[in-house]
Amino acid sequence: MNTRKLSSFDLKSRDFIYTSLSNTLSSATNPRDLHKIHSLIITLGLYKYVLFSGKLISKYSQFKNPLASLSIFGQSSHKNNVYMWNTIIRAMTHNGLFSKALDIYTQMRGLKIKPDNYTFPAVINSCANLLDFETAKLVQEHVLDVGFGSDLYVCNALIDMYSRLNDFGRARNVFDKMPKRDLVTWNSLISGYSSNGYWEEALEIFFKLRMAGLIPDCFTVSGVLCACSGLMEVDEGRVVHGLVEKIGVKKDVTVSNGLLSMYFKFDRLMDSRNFFDNMDVRDAVTWNTMICGYFQFGLYEESIKLFLQMVQYFKPDSLTVASVLQACGHVRDLKSGRSIHEYLVKNGYKDDITANNVIINMYVKCGELLAARKVFDSMKSRDLVSWNSIISGYVENKFYEEGINLFKLMKIELEPDSITYLILLSLCIHCVDTYYAMQLHCNIIKSFGSTITLGNALVDVYAKIGKMEDSKKQFENMETRDIVTWNTIIAACNHCEDCSFGLRIISRMRNEGITFEVATLLSTLPLCSFLGAKRQAKELHGCIFRLGFESNVSIGNAVIEMYSKSGMLGYSIRVFKLMKTKDVISWTALISAYGMYGEGKKALRAFEGMRKVGVVPDHIFFVAILFACSHSGLVREGRACFDQMKKDYSIEPxxxxxxxxxxxxxxxxxxxxxxxxxxxxxxxxxxxxxxxxxxxxxxxxxxxxxxxxxxxxxxxxxxxxxxxxxxxxxxxxxxxxxxxxxxxxxxxxxxxxxQPGFSWLEIQNRVYIFGTGERFFEQHQEVSDLLDILSDLMAKEGYVADLRYVLHDVEEDEKFDLLCGHSERLAIAFGLLNTEPGSPLQIMKNLRVCGDCHTATKYISKIVQREILVRDANRFHLFKDGTCSCGDKW
DNA sequence: CTAGGGTTAG
Missing domain, CATH: 1.25.40.10 (Tetratricopeptide repeat domain)
Incomplete structure (x- = not known):
C-alpha cells in the first residue's frame, strides 16, 4: 500500500514537474532564464520528450540564437517526427536563414518524412524571401502531391509568395481555386499588389473584400494606405483615414505610420505634424518617417532636431541614421555627421553597406573627401552605390583624375551602372573633355544600348562642351524621348545660342502635343530674350497663363527679362508689378531692364522701393544697379551704390x-x-x-x-x-x-x-538674319541701292564716316564699303524696305554696336523719320530724329 | 500565412 502510494506520488510529481517546466519554458522572457531551464531539462533527462526539444528550439530562435536551435535539433533523437522538422524550419525562417530552411526541407524530403500543412507555409515563405521562383514551383507541386492544395494556410502562403515574386497570374490562380478564404488571403493579395506598385489593383481587391462583407484589419489598412500614397489619391486617402477611425485600428502603430507617411507623400506637412503630435504610440519607424519626411521637405535642421529628440526614447537603427546623415550632408553639419558616424561604429553597424554609403555621401557633401575615402577603404564589401558615391565625391570636389582612376579600379571589382556613367559624363563637362565623352558614349552604347536618362545626359554634355552638332545628332538619334529630353535640348540651344534650332524644337513639341513644364519654359524664355522675338514672347506668356504657372516666381523673373530684352519695357514693368511674390532676382530683373534702356534714375528709385519692402540685395543685384548707373552717366550715384554695397550690406566687391x-x-x-x-x-x-x-x-x-x-x-x-x-x-x-x-x-x-557679328529683325512673324558683309539674302540689290542713297543724304546732313572702326588695312573707299556692310546697316535698310513708312523698327545685334553705325543710325532716323530701336550686346539704343537715347554714352 | 521607414545621378 505504501509502495503504491509512493509511486503514485512519484508519478504525480513527475507530471507536475513536466507541466510546470513546460509552462516556465514557454513563458521565459530572457536568454538567461532560458539557459537555466535548458540545464534543468538536461539534468532531469527530459530531452527524450519531443515537446521539450521542440520548445527549446523555438525559444532559442525567438531569442535570435538560431545556432543553439540547430545544435539541439542536431542532437535530437526524434528525427522521424514531423513536428521537430517543422519547428527547426520555422526557427530558421524566423531568423532570416531562408536558404538553411530550404536545405533542411530538402533533407526532410530525402529522408522521406511526410510533411504536413504546418511544414509548407514556412518553406514557401523562404522561397518568397529568396525570390527563388524555381524552388517555389517545385514546392507547389509537392503541396499538390501530398494533398494540401486546398489548405487555407498553405494557400495563403502561396498567394503571398507569388505576389511578392510579382507573378499575379499564379497568385490569382491559387486565390480563385480556394474553397475557403479568410482575411489573410485578401490581405496577402492586397499587400502584394501595393508593394509591387499595382496600386489600382490593390484598391480593386480592397473594394471586393468590402463587398464580400469582410471587416478590414490593420494589415488590410496598411496595404491600402500604401496604395493611396502611391496613387496620390487624396480623396481615397481620406476615406481610408475615416475607415481607420471607424474600425479602431488607429492604435496599431504600423497603421498610424502608414497614415503619417501618406500625409507626407501628399505634401501635407502640417497634417503630418498634427497627426504625429497626437499619436498614442510611436516607434522607431514613426520617427524615421518624420525625419525622412522633413528631409524631403528640405527642412534639414528640423530633421536633425527630430533625430536628437528621438534618441531620448529609441535607439536609432541604420535606417534612421541614413535619413539624418543625408540632412547633415545637406546643411554641412559635419559635427553631427561625425558623431552619428561614431555612433554607428560603436553600435555594430560597421558592416552595414547602406549606412556606410550614406556616411561617405555625408563626408563628401561636407567637403571631407579624405574622411569619405577612409570609410570607403575600410569597408569589408562595397556595392555599386559605394563606388558611385566615392567617385562622385572626387568629381564634386574637382579631383577629376582621381575620379577616373577609381572608375578603372571599380571596373575590376564590378560592372558600372548607368549612374556611374552619369557621374563620369558630368566630369567631362567640368574638364571640357570631348575625347573622354565620346569614349564614354561608346561604352554606354556597348553596355546599355539606348536609355533615356543616359541619352538625355549625352545631349546635355555635348552641348555644354560646345559640340552642339553632336548634341543635336544625339537628340535626333534617340528612339524615345521624355520631357527631360526636350528640356535638355532647349537648354542646349540656349547654351550654344542656337536659337533658330531652339524655336524649331518648340514648334515640334507643340506639334507632338507635349505639355510644357516649368523647366521647359525656364529654358525657352531666355531663348526668346536672346532673339528679342516679340510674337514668340507674347505667345509664351499666354501659354504660361494657360498652364497656370503665372504665379511661379522663377517664371515671372524670366518673363520680366524676356520682355525687357525684346524691347517691351512697359510689359516688363507690368509683369513685375503684378507678381504677388517677388524675390531679389525679380528686383534685379527690373533694375537690369531699366539699365538697358538708360533709365538709371528709375532704377535707383526702384532700389529705394526694394529697400522699403525689406528685400536684401545680393552681389548680382549690385552688378545690375551699377550697370544702370553707368549706362545713364550717374557717376555720383554709382559710386554711392558701390560704397553702400560694402558698408550697408557687407558684400565684398x-x-x-x-x-x-x-x-x-x-x-x-x-x-x-x-x-x-x-x-x-x-x-x-x-x-x-x-x-x-x-x-x-x-x-x-x-x-x-x-x-x-x-x-x-x-x-x-x-x-x-x-x-x-x-x-x-x-x-x-x-x-x-x-x-x-x-x-x-x-x-x-x-x-x-x-565672334562673327550679325543682326536680325522680325517682320510679320518672320526673323531675318544678316551677317556682316553678307551678300546672299533676298533683296540684296535693293538693300545695297538704298544704302547708297542714304549715304548721299547723310553726307548732305554732315555725316563723315569714322574710318577708325574699320579693322583692315585697306584703301579708304574700300573701308567705307566695309562699314556699310556692317550687319546692323543691312538689317536697317532691309527693315526700311519692308515695313510701312513711319513705323518703328527694331534691330538686334549680337555684338556691341559699332561707333560709326551708331552715328549713321542717328542720321538715318532723322532722314527717314522713323524710330529705330537697336538692342546690342549690352543695352537698347532708341534712335529718334537724329539723337540716341543713350546720350552717346554707348 | 499578411503590413510601415534608408543610400549614388538628374
Missing part, C-alpha cells in the same frame, strides 16, 4: 563690380580717374577690367591711354578673342598696322576666332 565702376567712370569721360581706380584696386585687374576702360577710350578718342591699356590687356593674354580684337582695333585707330598684324597672327596660332 568682386571683379564684375570693379569692372562696372571702371565702365561708369570711363563712359563719363573720366578716363584718367578710371585708370587710377584700376591701379588702386585690391584685386589684380583682369581682362574684363582693362577691356572696360579700353572700349571707352576708343569712344572717347583718347589715344595715349588706349595704347597703354592695350599693352596691359595683351599681357593678360586672355582666352576671349574679344579683348584681343579690342586692342587690335585700338592699334588700327592709331594706324599701327604692325601691331594689328601681330595680334591677328597670335589669335590665329591660338585658334581663337573673332
Amino acid at each position: 568682386r571683379k564684375e563690380h570693379y569692372a562696372c565702376m571702371v565702365d561708369l567712370l570711363s563712359r563719363s569721360g573720366m578716363l584718367a580717374e578710371a585708370e587710377e581706380f584700376i591701379l588702386s584696386m585690391p584685386l589684380k585687374p583682369d581682362a574684363s577690367i582693362w577691356g572696360a576702360l579700353l572700349s571707352a577710350c576708343r569712344a572717347g578718342g583718347d589715344i595715349k591711354i588706349a595704347e597703354r591699356v592695350s599693352e596691359h590687356l595683351l599681357e593678360l593674354n586672355s582666352d576671349d578673342p574679344g579683348y584681343h580684337i579690342l586692342a587690335s582695333n585700338a592699334f588700327a585707330a592709331l594706324g599701327k598696322w604692325d601691331q594689328v598684324k601681330m595680334i591677328r597672327k597670335s589669335l590665329r596660332t591660338r585658334g581663337l576666332k573673332k
Whole structure:
C-alpha cells in the first residue's frame, strides 16, 4: 500500500514537474532564464520528450540564437517526427536563414518524412524571401502531391509568395481555386499588389473584400494606405483615414505610420505634424518617417532636431541614421555627421553597406573627401552605390583624375551602372573633355544600348562642351524621348545660342502635343530674350497663363527679362508689378531692364522701393544697379551704390563690380580717374577690367591711354578673342598696322576666332538674319541701292564716316564699303524696305554696336523719320530724329 | 500565412 502510494506520488510529481517546466519554458522572457531551464531539462533527462526539444528550439530562435536551435535539433533523437522538422524550419525562417530552411526541407524530403500543412507555409515563405521562383514551383507541386492544395494556410502562403515574386497570374490562380478564404488571403493579395506598385489593383481587391462583407484589419489598412500614397489619391486617402477611425485600428502603430507617411507623400506637412503630435504610440519607424519626411521637405535642421529628440526614447537603427546623415550632408553639419558616424561604429553597424554609403555621401557633401575615402577603404564589401558615391565625391570636389582612376579600379571589382556613367559624363563637362565623352558614349552604347536618362545626359554634355552638332545628332538619334529630353535640348540651344534650332524644337513639341513644364519654359524664355522675338514672347506668356504657372516666381523673373530684352519695357514693368511674390532676382530683373534702356534714375528709385519692402540685395543685384548707373552717366550715384554695397550690406566687391565702376567712370569721360581706380584696386585687374576702360577710350578718342591699356590687356593674354580684337582695333585707330598684324597672327596660332557679328529683325512673324558683309539674302540689290542713297543724304546732313572702326588695312573707299556692310546697316535698310513708312523698327545685334553705325543710325532716323530701336550686346539704343537715347554714352 | 521607414545621378 505504501509502495503504491509512493509511486503514485512519484508519478504525480513527475507530471507536475513536466507541466510546470513546460509552462516556465514557454513563458521565459530572457536568454538567461532560458539557459537555466535548458540545464534543468538536461539534468532531469527530459530531452527524450519531443515537446521539450521542440520548445527549446523555438525559444532559442525567438531569442535570435538560431545556432543553439540547430545544435539541439542536431542532437535530437526524434528525427522521424514531423513536428521537430517543422519547428527547426520555422526557427530558421524566423531568423532570416531562408536558404538553411530550404536545405533542411530538402533533407526532410530525402529522408522521406511526410510533411504536413504546418511544414509548407514556412518553406514557401523562404522561397518568397529568396525570390527563388524555381524552388517555389517545385514546392507547389509537392503541396499538390501530398494533398494540401486546398489548405487555407498553405494557400495563403502561396498567394503571398507569388505576389511578392510579382507573378499575379499564379497568385490569382491559387486565390480563385480556394474553397475557403479568410482575411489573410485578401490581405496577402492586397499587400502584394501595393508593394509591387499595382496600386489600382490593390484598391480593386480592397473594394471586393468590402463587398464580400469582410471587416478590414490593420494589415488590410496598411496595404491600402500604401496604395493611396502611391496613387496620390487624396480623396481615397481620406476615406481610408475615416475607415481607420471607424474600425479602431488607429492604435496599431504600423497603421498610424502608414497614415503619417501618406500625409507626407501628399505634401501635407502640417497634417503630418498634427497627426504625429497626437499619436498614442510611436516607434522607431514613426520617427524615421518624420525625419525622412522633413528631409524631403528640405527642412534639414528640423530633421536633425527630430533625430536628437528621438534618441531620448529609441535607439536609432541604420535606417534612421541614413535619413539624418543625408540632412547633415545637406546643411554641412559635419559635427553631427561625425558623431552619428561614431555612433554607428560603436553600435555594430560597421558592416552595414547602406549606412556606410550614406556616411561617405555625408563626408563628401561636407567637403571631407579624405574622411569619405577612409570609410570607403575600410569597408569589408562595397556595392555599386559605394563606388558611385566615392567617385562622385572626387568629381564634386574637382579631383577629376582621381575620379577616373577609381572608375578603372571599380571596373575590376564590378560592372558600372548607368549612374556611374552619369557621374563620369558630368566630369567631362567640368574638364571640357570631348575625347573622354565620346569614349564614354561608346561604352554606354556597348553596355546599355539606348536609355533615356543616359541619352538625355549625352545631349546635355555635348552641348555644354560646345559640340552642339553632336548634341543635336544625339537628340535626333534617340528612339524615345521624355520631357527631360526636350528640356535638355532647349537648354542646349540656349547654351550654344542656337536659337533658330531652339524655336524649331518648340514648334515640334507643340506639334507632338507635349505639355510644357516649368523647366521647359525656364529654358525657352531666355531663348526668346536672346532673339528679342516679340510674337514668340507674347505667345509664351499666354501659354504660361494657360498652364497656370503665372504665379511661379522663377517664371515671372524670366518673363520680366524676356520682355525687357525684346524691347517691351512697359510689359516688363507690368509683369513685375503684378507678381504677388517677388524675390531679389525679380528686383534685379527690373533694375537690369531699366539699365538697358538708360533709365538709371528709375532704377535707383526702384532700389529705394526694394529697400522699403525689406528685400536684401545680393552681389548680382549690385552688378545690375551699377550697370544702370553707368549706362545713364550717374557717376555720383554709382559710386554711392558701390560704397553702400560694402558698408550697408557687407558684400565684398568682386571683379564684375570693379569692372562696372571702371565702365561708369570711363563712359563719363573720366578716363584718367578710371585708370587710377584700376591701379588702386585690391584685386589684380583682369581682362574684363582693362577691356572696360579700353572700349571707352576708343569712344572717347583718347589715344595715349588706349595704347597703354592695350599693352596691359595683351599681357593678360586672355582666352576671349574679344579683348584681343579690342586692342587690335585700338592699334588700327592709331594706324599701327604692325601691331594689328601681330595680334591677328597670335589669335590665329591660338585658334581663337573673332565672334562673327550679325543682326536680325522680325517682320510679320518672320526673323531675318544678316551677317556682316553678307551678300546672299533676298533683296540684296535693293538693300545695297538704298544704302547708297542714304549715304548721299547723310553726307548732305554732315555725316563723315569714322574710318577708325574699320579693322583692315585697306584703301579708304574700300573701308567705307566695309562699314556699310556692317550687319546692323543691312538689317536697317532691309527693315526700311519692308515695313510701312513711319513705323518703328527694331534691330538686334549680337555684338556691341559699332561707333560709326551708331552715328549713321542717328542720321538715318532723322532722314527717314522713323524710330529705330537697336538692342546690342549690352543695352537698347532708341534712335529718334537724329539723337540716341543713350546720350552717346554707348 | 499578411503590413510601415534608408543610400549614388538628374
